[in-house]
Amino acid sequence: MKQFIIAIALTGALISCKNAGENKQEADDSAVAETVEDNTADQVTTNYVPIDSDEALIAASLMAAPEASRAGCKVIGYNMAGEFVTLREGDNEFIVLADDPKKSGFNAACYHKSLEPFMARGRELRAEGKTGPEIFDIREEEAKSGKLDMGKQGSTLHIYYGESDLYNPETNEVEGAHYRYVVYLPFATAESTGLPEKPVGSNHPWIMNPGTHRAHIMISPLPDKNKN
Incomplete structure (x- = not known):
């Protein structure tokens, strides 16, 4: 029984880490997208x-x-x-x-x-x-x-x-x-x-x-x- 409880706890921890990693990756991707969007907005073409x-x-x-x-x-x-x-x-x-x-x-x-x-x-x-x-x-x-x-x-x-x-x-x-x-x-x-x-x-x-x-x-x- 004790080994069963430990296995369940480890599984939960792995799932939590996976979700945290996915959330971090989503945040990073969002930051990159915002940066690219901002840089694009700053590029103003001058009509010489x-x-x-x-x-x-x-x-x-x-x-x-x-x-x-x-x-x-x-x-x-x-x-x-x-x-x-x-x-x-x-x-x-x-x-x-x-x-x-x-x-x-x-x-x-x-x-x-x-x-x-x-x-x-x-x-x-x-x-x-x-x-x-x-x-x-x-x-x-x-x-x-x-x-x-x-x-x-x-x-x-x-x-x-x-x-x-x-x-x-x-x-x-x-x-x-x-x-x-x-x-x-x-x-x-x-x-x-x-x-x-x-x-x-x-x-x-x-x-x-x-x-x-x-x-x-x-x-x-x-x-x-x-x-x-």
Whole structure:
């Protein structure tokens, strides 16, 4: 009789363990299903479209400017017809140089208006057919002589660039675009700033063209992975 009672008890225990295991497996399966469902819900498709109008070109190019200043920026550059024009008048301290729609990829810039003589001189020399090194040498000489105004010390250039020429019309963001910042400090050096002449990391500031009219601090933030 005692052995019979023990056998019944063991059978009950095995059945209980089996039911507990099945319940746990059902719970695990349910959790996995919910996770998959949540991940699927989070995958929102962005409808990027070509920049095919002056309005779209202006909107996307303004992303180069600080968000709080975009409404008042002047926008210049090539329009969709290939003419270099003022695309939009502005009333604040920034000028946006729009992306050139005839070139592949996307590259817009925003700079402090005190840099306009320096920027305009570069465009003028480029239109004359001067090469990069020639433009550098001419502006170097003109800056040293005082003929070329290099703007306020510490004036900043904001660059918004990427390989794609598609944008999201809802947010104006260009597909896969990144930011880079340039702080102009004419004739500054590594010694005068304490910055290295080469980056010590992919997102570390450094000084480029030290000791020249084009001396500037380079800052390249890491890409926002949530937007790529």
